[in-house]
Amino acid sequence: MSSITVASEADQAVGRFGGYGGRYVPESLIPACQAVADAFAQAWADPGFRGSLARLLSVYAGRPTPLTPALRLSAELGVTVLLKREDLTHTGSHKINNVMGQAMLARRMGRTRLIAETGAGMHGVATATAGALLGLPVKVFMGERDVERQAHNVFRMRLLGAEVVPVATGSRTLKDATSAAMRDWVADADEAYYCVGSVIGPHPYPTMVREFQRVIGDEARRQCATELPAAVPDYVVACVGGGSNAAGTFAGFVDTDAKLVGVEAEGGSGAANGEIGVLHGFQSLFLQDEHGQIREAHSIAAGLDYPGVGPEHAYLRDLGRARYVTVADAEAIAAAVRLARTEGIPPAIESAHALAWVIDAAGTSVLPSGSTVLVTLSGRGDKDLTTLMTEAEL
Known part of the structure; x- marks a missing residue:
């Protein structure tokens, strides 16, 4: 590859x-x-x-962003979770x-x-x-x-x-x-x-944005090589709306044996549940009704509120190189609260979708105990405080 x-x-x-x-x-x-x-x-x-x-990107945006071991969360889940901290860039994503x-x-x-x-x-x-x-x-x-x-x-x-x-x-x-x-x-x-x-x-x-975002995956690949005995994680996980943070992350690992997992909102699952169609100038997988009309997406995370997915994600899905799964609103909210309380890191609700999948899958045959998991934190949670105040059960 x-x-x-x-x-x-x-x-x-x-x-x-x-x-x-x-x-x-x-x-x-x-x-x-x-x-x-x-x-x-x-x-x-x-x-x-x-x-x-x-x-x-170095002197203004703050790259490279760190790879942070989520020590307490890892101990609770029985898997090693590493967070690629895009939330620490200038502007927060x-x-x-x-x-x-x-x-x-x-x-x-x-x-x-x-x-x-x-x-x-x-x-x-x-x-x-x-x-x-x-x-x-x-x-x-x-x-x-x-x-x-x-x-x-x-x-x-x-x-x-x-x-x-x-x-x-x-x-x-x-x-x-x-x-x-x-x-x-x-x-x-x-x-x-x-x-x-x-x-x-x-x-x-789609290609240009992926190339500008591949800095995430390239950095993470180098960082994992120094952090992990096997040099690459077993799983690479990122949230997917249109899919730029996931595409950038996956670009650093697509030629490895790491399992790639894109996590969509349950109500915006173009890759997981879409059909071939055309919107906004490109052909990909989109949520559609029985007449082929684009259905409205829904997510508590505004950045995942899109009815389709980027064409490269659709292709990776068809090849079986990446798996695309969905997470419900409530699961994402719970994951955001859990990361805040275990690691002192409030994530964007978009990123919390990726975390929610890891939390739910850890210790199962899907994500076995002892696995290493890289999760891209695409953004920080400041923007979502009003939503969390309303939706989180604290």
């Missing part, structure tokens, strides 16, 4: 992961997508660009890795403003942060429901100078925010750069 992905280089060049991916956009957006693809290919082959990005890369690319392309969609608000915050740092105006589209439940992050975006546009259509969540952002991009593709927040969208975004 390739150290980058199990998809062939030829497939990657046209944005395909087996039968998934592609570029399903209006003709007016084809040149814009191709411009991004060409610019990314040139930038990623340029040691100067990659060196500048690596330095920015893995989103900054991708956004800094795309914002630098936008400036390299001569684009004058950034567009973004956001669900939990962390991608919006990261984009607003990059815009402030690089002097680029930012417009963030966010579903009205998410604006209400993530008011803390809405204020952070506005504090950083971004314009936040509430989206009142459809389910008023991430799916509708993404649609609105794409419409805005269509109207101003020559000047605006659409900074996609996950491994979704038309080619080259």
